[in-house]
Amino acid sequence: MSRLAGLAGLVTGPVRKPDEQETRLQKGLRWGRIAVLIAACLVTLQSVLLVAGAWRNDRQIERHMGVAQAEVLSAGPRRSTIEFVTPDRVTYRPELGVLYPSELADGMRIYVEYDRNDPDLVRVQHRNASLAIIPAGSIAVVGWLVAGVLLAGLTFAEKRLVATR
Numbered sequence: 001m002s003r004l005a006g007l008a009g010l011v012t013g014p015v016r017k018p019d020e021q022e023t024r025l026q027k028g029l030r031w032g033r034i035a036v037l038i039a040a041c042l043v044t045l046q047s048v049l050l051v052a053g054a055w056r057n058d059r060q061i062e063r064h065m066g067v068a069q070a071e072v073l074s075a076g077p078r079r080s081t082i083e084f085v086t087p088d089r090v091t092y093r094p095e096l097g098v099l100y101p102s103e104l105a106d107g108m109r110i111y112v113e114y115d116r117n118d119p120d121l122v123r124v125q126h127r128n129a130s131l132a133i134i135p136a137g138s139i140a141v142v143g144w145l146v147a148g149v150l151l152a153g154l155t156f157a158e159k160r161l162v163a164t165r
Contacts (some may be wrong), residue, residue, distance in 0.1 A: 023161075025161060029154050033154050036147050036151055036154070037147065037151075039143075040144050040146075043139065043140060043144075044140045046139070047137065047139050047143075050135075051129060051132050051133055054128075054132040057099060057123070058128050060115050060118070061113055061115045061121060063115070064115050064116040065113050065115070065116070066086060066115070066116040066119075067112070067113055068084040068085060068086055068087075068111070068112055068114065069085075069109060069112075070083060070084035070098070070111070070112045070122075071084070071107070071109055072104045072105065072106055072107060072108040073106070075104040075106050076101065077102065078101070079101060080098050080101035080104045081093065081094075082110070084112055084114070084122070086116075092114075092119045094121075094122050095120055098112060099122065099123035100127035100128075101124065104124070110124055110125070111124075111125040112124060112125055113125050
């Protein structure tokens with residue numbers, strides 16, 4: 001139980017006596033801890049929404065799926081632009097590129113799956129939202145690690161402040 005109390009101390013800070021007045025610095029440190037927790041929660045929410053958005057795009061593609069051969073015009077780790085022709089002979093260059101673009105190179109010929117109702121929504125064939133889980137999860141984990149270090153630093157600063165009074 002002492003470990004749990006120690007973790008709670010990171011968030012709440014040192015215990016204050018009820019009749020003790022809180023100084024401006026202590027109040028600032030308390031609000032700093034709250035801000036760090038809010039920021040960590042927002043980073044986590046962002047990561048969850050990233051995976052949910054990828055999943056939603058996949059469901060949309062799967063509802064009205066079309067498959068076509070595409071040429072990679074420019075490849076990058078986060079964004080690759082492609083060009084493909086649908087069966088009705090319309091050429092598309094999705095403005096936002098292709099979903100899940102890792103390991104593509106300029107000039108490659110690949111197969112893509114696209115939403116026939118919205119041909120700008122395209123993914124590399126046989127790739128799906130599960131590829132977004134590790135990057136999003138690692139962002140959340142790093143966010144909480146940074147938050148933990150900041151919370152520990154703020155708690156240490158407040159304990160030093162209380163000890164010098």
